[in-house]
Amino acid sequence: MSDETRLARTAAVIPAAGRGVRLGPGAPKALRMLGGTPMLIHAVRAMAASRAVSLVVVVAPPDGVAEVKGLLGEYPLPERAEVLVVAGGATRQESVRLGLEALPETVSTVLVHDAARPLVPVDTVDAVIEAVRDGAPAVVPALPLADTVKEVEPADADGGPEPVLGTPERARLRAVQTPQGFDRDTLMRAHETVAVDGEGATDDAGMVEKLGAPVVVVPGHEEAFKVTRPLDLLLAEAVLARRRANDAY
Ligand SMILES: Nc1ccn([C@@H]2O[C@H](COP(=O)(O)OP(=O)(O)OP(=O)(O)O)[C@@H](O)[C@H]2O)c(=O)n1
Numbered sequence: 188m189s190d191e192t193r194l195a196r197t198a199a200v201i202p203a204a205g206r207g208v209r210l211g212p213g214a215p216k217a218l219r220m221l222g223g224t225p226m227l228i229h230a231v232r233a234m235a236a237s238r239a240v241s242l243v244v245v246v247a248p249p250d251g252v253a254e255v256k257g258l259l260g261e262y263p264l265p266e267r268a269e270v271l272v273v274a275g276g277a278t279r280q281e282s283v284r285l286g287l288e289a290l291p292e293t294v295s296t297v298l299v300h301d302a303a304r305p306l307v308p309v310d311t312v313d314a315v316i317e318a319v320r321d322g323a324p325a326v327v328p329a330l331p332l333a334d335t336v337k338e339v340e341p342a343d344a345d346g347g348p349e350p351v352l353g354t355p356e357r358a359r360l361r362a363v364q365t366p367q368g369f370d371r372d373t374l375m376r377a378h379e380t381v382a383v384d385g386e387g388a389t390d391d392a393g394m395v396e397k398l399g400a401p402v403v404v405v406p407g408h409e410e411a412f413k414v415t416r417p418l419d420l421l422l423a424e425a426v427l428a429r430r431r432a433n434d435a436y
């Protein structure tokens with residue numbers, strides 16, 4: 188372990204072990220290209236852009252650790268942040284836990300950031316870190332919703348019409364993004380004690396909520412959207428092209 192790893196106070200864990208089924212056939216999503224650079228490299232750069240982040244732990248597809256290490260050597264990254272690579276698991280929750288296990292003891296603030304959110308601006312990253320350092324045990328960036336949301340009784344496999352159960356008051360709803368920021372001990376406790384059935388937790392803050400610890404929201408950013416479906420990749424290419432045209436990237 189290097190001196191830098193030993194001294195790290197704020198680290199980012201990047202779960203990047205998903206297959207990207209909703210994006211369609213191809214390489215694991217984090218390794219797909221965006222503006223000629225793998226999505227994962229954008230995500231690592233986005234975390235390392237914060238001067239507070241001195242360690243990034245990339246959680247790679249279990250059969251892709253060597254490939255990810257190769258990519259990290261191939262594309263330029265800020266020297267300030269050290270990057271470690273570990274193998275991920277079958278669910279996002281498991282991948283995050285494996286990333287957390289790689290953190291040195293000196294880390295007190297942890298960000299968890301989806302590789303699938305490659306374009307999050309550094310101001311959002313810094314706002315999350317600042318809120319954790321100001322004393323919040325768990326912080327999520329989030330945006331108000333543009334659409335009205337219905338709660339439904341999900342259809343069976345036949346895909347028939349779904350009965351509506353209610354319409355939550357939109358003003359109280361937020362769409363949650365990453366990086367989510369945590370006091371390290373709180374997040375570790377959540378991953379050690381909170382069990383979530385089936386596919387596992389869809390976000391880490393939800394696990395902290397189950398502990399009964401407070402979670403707060405700070406403003407997210409439109410460009411921190413998640414690349415999930417093919418249309419998202421088109422949008423990400425357009426955002427990146429605009430940044431490059433403005434010389435902001
Ligand atoms: N076993 C898994 C599953 C997901 N992830 C990561 O969690 C983030 C958010 O997940 P999502 O967007 O759902 O990615 P995928 O699981 O790859 O997508 P899909 O559900 O369409 O297969 C991604 O950066 C993904 O790589 C992970 O590290 N390990």
Ligand SMILES: C[C@](O)(CO)[C@H](O)COP(=O)(O)O
Nearest residue numbers: 279301363364365389390413
């Ligand atoms: C963590 C997350 O990005 C917050 O919006 C989201 O919950 C990940 O969900 P997914 O089902 O793994 O895409």
